[in-house]
Amino acid sequence: MTTETTRETNAAPTGEPHQETGQAVTVVVPTIGRPSLAATLAAVGPGPEIVVVDDRPEESRGDDWEPLQVPGRVRVLRSGGRGPAAARNAGWRAATTPWVVFLDDDVVPGPGWVRALTDDLARLPGNVGGSQGRLEVPLPPGRRPTDAERNTAGLADADWITADMAYRRTALEATGGFDERFPGAYREDADLALRVERAGFALVKGERLTRHPVRDDGFWSSVRFQRGNASDALMRRVHGRDWRAAIGGHGGRLKRHVLTTGMGLLALTLAAGGGPRRRRLAAAAGLAWLGLSAEFAWARIAPGPRTPEEVARMAVTSLVIPPVACAHRIRGEVKARTGRRS
Structure with a gap:
């Protein structure tokens, strides 16, 4: 027997979706190759x-460009490098089945x-608009996980992420699908889930299992990840101050990052002005910056394997x-207020 769990139960929307029999499903996979x-x-x-939606940018089609190598039964669409939200929209709009599963x-x-x-979808009532699969993140055995591996492992407890998320077509049509103002693979799935619930649909968790392997995205991956702060600005603009609680998330470190950055800028500004008093104030601000930076680095180092490579990575990236x-949050706030797309 399949068991589904709901975060909350919503009344069915006006024009209650009918319950399909003999579920028909389209699997949509956006990819950058x-x-x-x-x-x-x-x-x-x-x-x-x-x-499969090929989201490689059009300008990447040089002499060495190759089409995706996929089985013959797989349909391939192209979305022109406009990001995962646009790619998923292209995929579900090309499908005709009552359910669409995003992987x-x-x-x-x-x-x-x-x-x-x-089994997950077969007995869902008409007011259920989405079903999430269980996500498992295998971690390397015999040692504590790195900072990047812990971040990936956190996906296993996240709600309504499109690593494996099935949506009823009527729910996608009612909301218009993914908001393409979200440029990357961050928050666009949470935004859709909130809008689906607001449209009167419930979201549930099923029993199917999907694994998300960890991968090494390089020394600077945690710095690149900070682009998500721009998406956080859009979430606040669209869903209000309490959007984190609405998606079951927790507060980030942005306020501490602002304080750390402010102390660093203050120290540099005062030091450039000259004079004993300004130099003393610059030294105090510099010590505050150093202490905040050290606290941040240790918070990332302590739960990890503490190898020389990991310690060096955490020390350097915690300064950056x-x-x-x-900077990304400011960029996001400007774009959210002006209506510009990323």
Whole structure:
């Protein structure tokens, strides 16, 4: 027997969606051409319709450009590098089935995934607009996880992420799908979930299992991740001050990043002015910046493996992250207020 859990139960919207029999599903996978796509498609296997949306930018089509290598039964669309939100929209709008399942191109659905998906969806009442699969993040054995691995592991407890998320077509049509103002793979799924619930649909969690392997995205991956602060600004603009609580999230470190960056800028400004009093104030601000930076670095180092490589990465990136996070948040606030797209 399949068990679904709901975060909350909503009344069915006006014009209650009918309950389909013999569930028909389209699997939509946006991709930028990662090699992991092959494993994702192989794990889905035969059965449901699969639409892969190639979101590689048009300008990347040079002499060495190659089409995606996918099985012949897979339909490929192109979205021109406009981001995962636009790619998913292109995928679900091209489908005609009553359910659309979104998978990321770096996950591996578990054995029997299609059958488990069918069971998850088969008995859902018409007011349920979405069903999330269980996400498992295997961590390397024999040592404590790195900062990047812990961040990926956090996906296992996240709500309504599109690593494996099925939506009823009527829910997507009622909300217009993903908001394409979200430029990257961050918050666009949470935004859609909030709007689906606001439209009167409930969201549930099913029993199917999907694995999300960890990967090494390089020394500066945690700095690149700070682009998400711009999406946080849009979430606040669209959903209000309490948007984090609405998605079951927790407060970030932005306020501390602002304080750290402010102390660093203050120290530099005072030091440039000359004079004994200004130099003393600059030294005090510099010590505050150093203390805040050290606290941030240790918070990331302490739970990890503490290898020389990891300690060096945490030390360097912990100095860079606060100003970068603040810059992205300012950029996001400007775009959210002016209506410009990223």
